[in-house]
Amino acid sequence: DGGITQSPKYLFRKEGQNVTLSCEQNLNHDAMYWYRQDPGQGLRLIYYSQIVNDFQKGDIAEGYSVSREKKESFPLTVTSAQKNPTAFYLCARLPTASSRTQYFGPGTRLLVL
Amino acid sequence: QQQVKQSPQSLIVQKGGISIINCAYENTAFDYFPWYQQFPGKGPALLIAIRPDVSEKKEGRFTISFNKSAKQFSLHIMDSQPGDSATYFCAASIRGNTPLVFGKGTRLSVIA
Numbered sequence: 001d002g003g004i005t006q007s008p009k010y011l012f013r014k015e016g017q018n019v020t021l022s023c024e025q026n027l028n029h030d031a032m033y034w035y036r037q038d039p040g041q042g043l044r045l046i047y048y049s050q051i052v053n054d055f056q057k058g059d060i061a062e063g064y065s066v067s068r069e070k071k072e073s074f075p076l077t078v079t080s081a082q083k084n085p086t087a088f089y090l091c092a093r094l095p096t097a098s099s100r101t102q103y104f105g106p107g108t109r110l111l112v113l
Numbered sequence: 114q115q116q117v118k119q120s121p122q123s124l125i126v127q128k129g130g131i132s133i134i135n136c137a138y139e140n141t142a143f144d145y146f147p148w149y150q151q152f153p154g155k156g157p158a159l160l161i162a163i164r165p166d167v168s169e170k171k172e173g174r175f176t177i178s179f180n181k182s183a184k185q186f187s188l189h190i191m192d193s194q195p196g197d198s199a200t201y202f203c204a205a206s207i208r209g210n211t212p213l214v215f216g217k218g219t220r221l222s223v224i225a
Binding site for chain 1: 119158159162215217
């Protein structure tokens with residue numbers, strides 16, 4: 001799975017609840033990314049981080065938050081402000097600064113109860 | 114503003130036929146153009162990629178054709194097989210660790 005571990009595979013959120021999606025890599029890579037996938041919409045960038053303790057907003061960051069306290073972990077929190085959270089969430093890594101290929105994890109499907 | 118436009122949205126091809134998916138981009142600063150393949154419930158995986166200094170790249174049954182002046186690139190799958198049925202995404206990025214920008218995807222079905 002591209003050297004990325006994402007958990008859980010399925011996650012359920014109740015109205016008004018924050019949920020956190022896990023993304024872990026043990027390859028000592030600096031750059032990590034979160035994408036959201038909806039049918040017919042492709043992959044849209046939520047947040048990315050190129051170094052520990054630093055991250056940038058992507059195209060659809062509203063209603064989401066991230067942290068990057070250590071290199072191997074880049075968790076994504078879907079807050080209650082995200083009104084349409086049902087989607088497939090994908091985490092990716094970039095091996096080196098000179099590499100151009102992003103490797104994706106297996107994804108987490110978030111469903112709203 | 115969609116930076117990478119992909120077509121068609123869906124494609125049905127007979128087994129043994131050629132599948133062709135097209136992408137067009139707007140930003141001339143893009144210098145890396147990968148194609149990803151995604152099976153249902155899985156993350157996308159890199160299929161093949163090209164840089165703008167070449168017009169064509171072939172890996173097995175998969176070929177990327179690149180037209181820099183037209184700002185277009187395409188994926189050709191020769192001798193398409195049912196196992197090729199998946200969603201294909203084109204993407205582009207700018208040098209320097211920048212995130213990939215993806216097209217909206219093409220759902221390919223190869224029927225026997």
